[in-house]
Every structure is written in structure tokens, then in C-alpha cells.
Amino acid sequence: MNTENKRCGWVKRALFEFFSNLCPKCGSSLVLRVAKQGANKGNEFYGCSAYPKCRHTATVS
Known part of the structure; x- marks a missing residue:
């Protein structure tokens, strides 16, 4: 896996975490x-x- 693919994966994960925490x-x-x-x-x-x-x-999973 080259560095560009690693960076792309990191960005996708960060975007997913950001948008999954929006109402x-x-x-x-x-x-x-x-x-x-x-x-x-x-309970949280x-x-x-x-x-x-x-x-x-939303419940904490």
C-alpha cells in the first residue's frame, strides 16, 4: 500500500467519524x-x- 492510499484511508476514517457525530x-x-x-x-x-x-x-455503541 503506497503512502497516498494510506493518507486517503485516514481521511475517509476522519470524515466518517466527523459526520457520524452530527445530529x-x-x-x-x-x-x-x-x-x-x-x-x-x-449510562452514557x-x-x-x-x-x-x-x-x-442516540445510544452509545
Whole structure:
């Protein structure tokens, strides 16, 4: 594998990680949070940084 292919793979991975952490509803970034109450207390989840305007959440996999 030449260096250009290695660089291309790195860029694709970086772009995937960047765009996979965007809110599908509003396009803002997703932030790792910890549930403070309820049945999921103590569990981590991704929440939209535009909260409370956007209330999208995603589970941590």
C-alpha cells in the first residue's frame, strides 16, 4: 500500500467519524452525556448540542 492510499484511508476514517457525530435532525454536533435520572441513570448517551431546541439522542455503541 503506497503512502497516498494510506493518507486517503485516514481521511475517509476522519470524515466518517466527523459526520457520524452530527445530529441527523438539525446538523449540530452530538455530545457524549451521562443520564442523571430515570431507568438509564449513569449510562452514557449522545445528545444534540442544540438541546433544548433539538432533543435528539442516540445510544452509545
